[in-house]
Amino acid sequence: MDSSSATVPAAVEVRNLTKVFALSLTKNYVVAVEDLSLTVGSGEVYGLIGPNGSGKSTTMKVVLGLMAPTSGTTRVFGVESNDVRSRQQIGFLPENPYFYKHLTGYETLLFYGRLCGLRGRELKDRAHELLALVDLERARDRRLAGYSKGMLQRIGLAQALVQRPRLVVLDEPTAGVDPIGSRQIRDLILRLKEEGISVFLCSHLLEQVQEVCDRVGIIANGRMWREGSLKDLIAIEDQTEIILRDASPELLARIADLVKADAGGAEWLGSGNPRTTLERLFLDSVRASQADADRRAAEAAAREEK
Amino acid sequence: MKLRRILRKTAMALAMLVVFGLLRSPVEDSLTRRLVADKLLMDTQAANLSGLIGQSAFLAVLGGLRPLVAIYTTLHAFDAWSYREWDTVERDYRIIVTLIPDDIDSWKTGAWHLAYNAAASYYLDESLPMATRQRLTREWVRKGVAFLEPGLEQHPRSSALHKQMGDIYREKIEDPCLAARHYKLAMEGDAPRSYMRRFHGYFLARCPGREREAYDFLMALYREGPAQRLPTLIQRVKELEAKLEIPPAQQIPEVDPDIEMRKQFPHFRGE
Amino acid sequence: MPIFSPGRIWVLATSTLTQLVRMKSFYFLIVFALFVVAASNLNLLYTAAQKLRVVKDTSFGAMSIFSWLFAIAATAVLIPRDLEDRTLYTILSKPVPRLEYLLGKLAGVLLTIGIALVVMQILFTGILFLREVTVLAEERQILASHPENTEADIRTQLDLIRAQGVSWQLLYALWAIFLKAAVVAALTMLVSTFASSSLFTMIVSTIIFLVGHFHKLAAGYWIQEMGDSLVTKLLVKPVLLIIPDFRVFNVVEAVVSGQPVAMSAMLTMTGLAALYVAVYSAIALYLFIDKEF
Numbered sequence: 001m002d003s004s005s006a007t008v009p010a011a012v013e014v015r016n017l018t019k020v021f022a023l024s025l026t027k028n029y030v031v032a033v034e035d036l037s038l039t040v041g042s043g044e045v046y047g048l049i050g051p052n053g054s055g056k057s058t059t060m061k062v063v064l065g066l067m068a069p070t071s072g073t074t075r076v077f078g079v080e081s082n083d084v085r086s087r088q089q090i091g092f093l094p095e096n097p098y099f100y101k102h103l104t105g106y107e108t109l110l111f112y113g114r115l116c117g118l119r120g121r122e123l124k125d126r127a128h129e130l131l132a133l134v135d136l137e138r139a140r141d142r143r144l145a146g147y148s149k150g151m152l153q154r155i156g157l158a159q160a161l162v163q164r165p166r167l168v169v170l171d172e173p174t175a176g177v178d179p180i181g182s183r184q185i186r187d188l189i190l191r192l193k194e195e196g197i198s199v200f201l202c203s204h205l206l207e208q209v210q211e212v213c214d215r216v217g218i219i220a221n222g223r224m225w226r227e228g229s230l231k232d233l234i235a236i237e238d239q240t241e242i243i244l245r246d247a248s249p250e251l252l253a254r255i256a257d258l259v260k261a262d263a264g265g266a267e268w269l270g271s272g273n274p275r276t277t278l279e280r281l282f283l284d285s286v287r288a289s290q291a292d293a294d295r296r297a298a299e300a301a302a303r304e305e306k
Numbered sequence: 307m308k309l310r311r312i313l314r315k316t317a318m319a320l321a322m323l324v325v326f327g328l329l330r331s332p333v334e335d336s337l338t339r340r341l342v343a344d345k346l347l348m349d350t351q352a353a354n355l356s357g358l359i360g361q362s363a364f365l366a367v368l369g370g371l372r373p374l375v376a377i378y379t380t381l382h383a384f385d386a387w388s389y390r391e392w393d394t395v396e397r398d399y400r401i402i403v404t405l406i407p408d409d410i411d412s413w414k415t416g417a418w419h420l421a422y423n424a425a426a427s428y429y430l431d432e433s434l435p436m437a438t439r440q441r442l443t444r445e446w447v448r449k450g451v452a453f454l455e456p457g458l459e460q461h462p463r464s465s466a467l468h469k470q471m472g473d474i475y476r477e478k479i480e481d482p483c484l485a486a487r488h489y490k491l492a493m494e495g496d497a498p499r500s501y502m503r504r505f506h507g508y509f510l511a512r513c514p515g516r517e518r519e520a521y522d523f524l525m526a527l528y529r530e531g532p533a534q535r536l537p538t539l540i541q542r543v544k545e546l547e548a549k550l551e552i553p554p555a556q557q558i559p560e561v562d563p564d565i566e567m568r569k570q571f572p573h574f575r576g577e
Numbered sequence: 578m579p580i581f582s583p584g585r586i587w588v589l590a591t592s593t594l595t596q597l598v599r600m601k602s603f604y605f606l607i608v609f610a611l612f613v614v615a616a617s618n619l620n621l622l623y624t625a626a627q628k629l630r631v632v633k634d635t636s637f638g639a640m641s642i643f644s645w646l647f648a649i650a651a652t653a654v655l656i657p658r659d660l661e662d663r664t665l666y667t668i669l670s671k672p673v674p675r676l677e678y679l680l681g682k683l684a685g686v687l688l689t690i691g692i693a694l695v696v697m698q699i700l701f702t703g704i705l706f707l708r709e710v711t712v713l714a715e716e717r718q719i720l721a722s723h724p725e726n727t728e729a730d731i732r733t734q735l736d737l738i739r740a741q742g743v744s745w746q747l748l749y750a751l752w753a754i755f756l757k758a759a760v761v762a763a764l765t766m767l768v769s770t771f772a773s774s775s776l777f778t779m780i781v782s783t784i785i786f787l788v789g790h791f792h793k794l795a796a797g798y799w800i801q802e803m804g805d806s807l808v809t810k811l812l813v814k815p816v817l818l819i820i821p822d823f824r825v826f827n828v829v830e831a832v833v834s835g836q837p838v839a840m841s842a843m844l845t846m847t848g849l850a851a852l853y854v855a856v857y858s859a860i861a862l863y864l865f866i867d868k869e870f
Contacts, residue, residue, distance in 0.1 A: 064670045067869040084674045092670035098662035100592065102599035114588040115671045159667065169670075316771070319860050320819065326856045327818025330849065334822045337845050338793075346831035346838055347824065371641070372830050373634030377619075384621040408834045411624045466737075497737055499730040536725070 009078035011167045011198035012040035012063055017072035019058050019222075032058040034222045035072070040167070040200045040215075042077075045193050047213035048202040051286055055222040056202040057095070060171055063200070064092055076167060088116070091160030095172040097152055101145040105136050105155050108144060109162055116163035130158040134188065150181030157188060168192060170201040174208060186212055210278045218282055220289035226281065234278060345408060345460075376405040376412075383419075392424040396449060403457065413457035414470045421450025421474045447478045465495035469502060472509075482512035486520075503527060504539055511542045521546040528558060585673060586681045593685020594692075597651055602689065605647075606696055609639055613701050617708050625716045629741040632708055633833045636701035637750055641829065643697075644690050644758035645786060651686045652765035653778035665870060676862050683766050683858065690758050698751050702743055709742035740835045749843055750832040756850035757826035761786055763857035764821060770864040789823040792816065821853060 019033040033055040040046040050056050061067040063074045065081040079086035099108050109127040118126060131137045134154035144152065153173065160168055173189070174182040189212045192199055203209050209216055210230065217227040226233055244251075252271060259268045341347040383398035399416030406412060428434070428442035451474060457467050472488035475481045489506035492498065507527060510520035524543050527534040540558065547557050616635035623631065659665040668678060713735055720731045765782040772778040796813050803809060825846055832838055 061870070064666075066666060066669060068867055084672055087670055087672040090670060092667060094663045094666045094670075096663070097667065099664055099667065100596060101662075102596050103592075111588065111592050112667065112671060115585055115668065115673050117582070117584070117672075156667070163671070315864060319771075319864055322856070322860050322863070323819045324815060326852075330822075330852065331818065333845070333849060334825060335793075337825050337842065337849070338822075341825065341828055341831075341842060344836075344839075344842075346828050346836060346842070371638060372827075373833065374638035377616075377631055377634055377638075380621050381619075406830070406834065408831065408836060409627070409630065411627045411630075415624070497733045499733060500727045501725050501730075533727070 008042050009075070010039045011042050011044065011077060012038070012046070012200050013073075013075040013078075014038045014059065014063065015073045015075075017059065017062060017074060018070045019055075019062060019067065020070045032222050033062075036219070036222070036224050037072075038217050038224065038227060040198055042166075043193075043196045043198055044214045045189065045199040045212055046201070047209035047216040048200070048219055049204060049206060049209055049216055049282060050202070050219035051204060054219045056219055057171060058222075059219070060169060060200070060202060064090065064169060088163065089166045091163070091165035091168045093153070093156045093160045093168070093170045093173060095175055096149075097156040099144050099152070099155065099159070102143060104141050104143050105131065105147070105151075105158075106140040108155055109159055112159040113162045118163060126162060126164075130161060133161075133191075134158045135184065150177045150184070153177055153181065153185060154188075157185065161192075165197070167198045167200060170199065172203055173201060174203070174205060182208070206279050206282055216278070218285045220286050221293050223289065225285040225289055230278070233281060372405045376402050376409075379405070380412075387419060387423065390424075390427050392420070392427065392446065395419050395424065396453070399453065403453075407457075407460055410457075410461060410464055410466050413454060413461070413467055417450045417454040417457070417470055417474065419450075420453055421447045421478050425450070425478060447474065450474055450478070462491075463496045465492045465497040465499070465502065468492035468495055472505065476505075476509060482509040483514075483516070486510040486513055486516075500534075504534070504536065508538060508542055511546055517546055517549050521550055521552075525558075581674065582677065585677050586684055589668075589673075589678060589681020590684035590688050593655065593682055594688050596655075597685070597689045602647070602651070603693065603696075605643060606693065606700070609636075609643070609697055610700050612639055613704050617704050625712045625738045626741045628712050629705065629709055629738065630834065632701065632705050633741070633747070636697070636705075637754070637829055637833050640694060640697050640701075640751070641754050641757070644694060644754050645761045647690055647693070648686060648758040648762040649765050649779055649782045649786065651689065652683070652762045653769055653772075653775045653782060655682050655686070656766070656769050657772075657775045657778070660870060669870075675866055676858075679766060679770075679858060679861055679865060683762055683854075686762050687755075687759055690762070691755060694751055694755055694758075698747075702747070706743050709739070713738060713742075744835070746832055746835075746837065749838050750829045752843065753826050753829045753832070753846065756846060757823060760821060760823070760826075760850050760853040760857075763854040763861075767857045767861040767864075770861045770868065785820055786823070789821045790827075792820055793822055793824065825849065 015037050017033055017036045018031070021030045021032055022028070036055070036059060038046070038048070038059075048056050048059065058067065062069050063076065063081055065084070065087065068082065074081040076086040077089050079089075100111070103111060106127055109130055110123060113123040113126060128137075131140050134157055136151060136154055136158070139147065139151060144155065147155065157168075157170075157173070160170075170189075173185050177185065186208055189199055189201070193212070199212075201209070201213075213230060215227070215229050216233065218225045242255075256268050259266050338347060379398050379402050383395050383402070386392075386394035386398060396416075396419075399412065399419065402412045403409070403416060425443045425446040428446060429439055431439060431442075434442070451471070454467065454471050454474070458464070458471065461467055468488045468491040472485045472492060475488060476485035486506050486509035489502050489509060493502035493506055504527060507520055507524040510516050510523060513520070521543070524539060524546070527539065528543060543558055544560070546552075613632060613636050617628075617632045619631055620628070656665075659668070665678075669675065716738055717731065717735060720726050720734055761782070764785060765778060768782050768785075769775075769778040772781065796817050799813050800809055828838060828842070828846070
């Protein structure tokens with residue numbers, strides 16, 4: 001199955017995904033995801049960001065085969081998500097994971113390893129290796145019932161990696177984890193990237209996405225609003241940012257004068273303290289999607305009245 | 307839509323269950339019939355028709371619980387017995403034998419409680435007038451017989467049950483003919499004991515009109531050897547010899563039964 | 578990657594066993610042992626044979642109750658709990674087909690019940706054996722003290738008592754109890770694939786279980802009384818077909834009372850139980866396969 005075709009297939013390929021949930025026996029339904037397409041290239045770290053209820057988790061669940069799409073397709077390394085074999089290449093860490101509380105950390109890794117067909121010495125070595133990777137060697141023989149949230153998140157990441165998957169799917173990997181734990185997880189993601197493992201994560205912690213992701217998609221109300229490499233998304237082609245330290249008002253006035261005098265027609269747009277650009281982009285997208293949703297609702301209401 | 311699919315799947319699942327039901331029913335019914343015929347399953351139809359157990363019937367049909375209910379009822383009957391609540395004892399034992407009809411001992415114990423304990427308890431109850439005491443005693447002996455009869459129907463080859471019935475006819479009703487009949491069935495049954503044959507002979511000897519038969523039977527036992535030549539046997543043969551006017555040459559020798567017993571059982575001290 | 582792997586089912590089954598054991602399920606065994614010891618000391622004007630019988634009756638009664646109660650409760654709790662804890666996500670996002678997940682859980686419950694039943698059987702056989710030895714010795718003494726009892730008489734009587742003692746036939750009863758538990762567990766799993774909560778699963782499964790013991794009987798009366806009416810056709814007969822028939826498994830009681838059961842009857846029963854488990858698992862899978870979490 002490994003790279004059977006000449007061109008390496010994308011780690012994740014979502015094509016025109018739509019997912020509709022029925023609410024009741026009447027025609028009441030909710031469109032969770034609408035005509036969504038995205039691609040996670042092999043070896044790429046992709047961040048799907050969006051507010052709560054935007055369809056991030058639904059998209060992930062479809063990719064993982066936990067849900068069937070209403071229409072559209074999802075593939076993992078070229079294998080359809082509804083084919084159980086696609087999961088051989090996936091390691092998944094759900095949001096706020098709970099594993100069997102009655103198992104110790106070590107037993108947890110053995111359990112998931114066995115599910116993936118690992119056995120014997122190989123599995124034991126792998127489990128120790130992973131415990132070292134996520135820094136849980138000292139807690140290996142404690143039952144998960146006694147693990148902290150950050151430890152659970154790390155053992156979760158370890159179990160996701162047990163069968164050496166080529167793709168790791170992380171749902172809100174740092175939700176509820178303290179800053180130190182959060183940093184540890186970020187470092188782990190960067191290590192995975194170095195090892196050439198594709199990562200598909202979703203989050204609403206923009207700063208973190210910005211730090212680790214090669215590409216991001218912004219999803220709101222079930223639709224993809226912006227997608228692309230982080231650089232491209234944030235960079236605005238016809239604008240240039242100058243960041244100064246300890247600039248006096250006089251200096252700024254002189255620069256403004258220079259701009260005004262420019263023959264090329266340059267324009268002074270504004271000045272102030274820099275903001276997280278992705279955050280700005282994100283908020284803009286959400287606002288736009290909200291406006292769009294309102295407009296569509298109004299249209300629907302108008303149709304109803306007719 | 308998703309909901310339509312759920313409805314479709316539910317209908318489909320139910321249809322699968324129905325088809326499975328159609329396929330398995332004949333097998334299950336025939337196996338059940340076979341097990342009931344082999345007395346491996348309770349004939350619930352019959353139990354319920356008897357209308358006896360009411361609420362217990364519901365419990366009774368529950369798998370694995372029947373014997374437990376029977377044990378509980380035995381405890382209950384034991385309690386009732388110690389308070390001489392004979393109606394309760396009777397009802398409890400009817401429930402017990404309905405729950406575990408294969409348990410010979412329950413039939414036996416139930417009949418014994420009614421024909422012996424209850425009857426004797428009324429007979430000894432001095433608060434009642436004599437006529438009532440006698441009537442109640444007879445009534446409870448009859449109840450014992452009535453209780454045991456269905457047990458004999460279900461276990462026609464049970465030596466223990468026929469022996470119990472024979473005992474009641476012998477001791478409580480004093481009907482030697484019927485006693486002899488049940489001892490005969492006991493000795494021909496599934497677990498005969500040697501005394502059952504002698505008992506059959508002893509009471510046949512007392513049954514008017516069957517003296518000759520009894521004589522032949524007892525003489526056959528006598529000829530088997532010293533082990534059968536017990537004092538009562540010799541006594542009965544002697545009585546029959548007199549009744550049937552057996553010529554002296556054919557009569558058995560008169561012996562002191564105690565001496566005979568001592569020969570066989572050195573510790574015997576006499577009756 | 579094999580599309581169906583008994584190895585993975587075994588991994589899920591043993592993990593379920595560990596889970597149930599660490600939920601302290603086996604504490605029941607202590608209660609069981611005390612119960613059987615108490616029963617073996619019960620003395621209600623019992624004859625020698627009855628003294629042994631009461632040990633068997635209480636033991637197998639307790640084993641039956643434990644096995645079906647456990648089959649319903651454990652099966653009803655396990656899948657919803659996996660879902661609530663999101664453990665199900667992590668399992669199904671591994672290369673584990675949903676059929677294997679269901680069979681693994683079912684096998685785990687049955688493995689637990691099987692182990693518990695074997696332990697109980699060993700415990701109670703030991704107690705029964707000790708009881709048998711004492712009762713036989715007592716009875717021999719009593720019989721021998723009566724001079725009219727011949728050696729043959731004593732042997733007959735003791736054989737009657739031995740018939741209620743330890744015997745290989747008792748394993749048939751154990752097997753019948755296990756088969757019944759397997760059917761109940763499969764049934765509960767089927768219910769839990771469409772149920773909204775564990776409580777719902779437990780209630781529905783228990784009702785079906787109870788009804789399955791007397792619905793044939795009740796329907797017999799109904800049809801006798803009401804004839805082949807519309808209600809009979811539309812309600813009574815479909816219910817008869819949908820709800821399993823648990824009567825045949827009650828053969829336990831006959832085995833316990835010392836009656837010989839034909840091997841062929843046991844085989845038919847085993848076949849029926851296997852069919853129940855297979856069909857219920859298939860329908861459970863049909864409902865579970867595209868269930869969304």
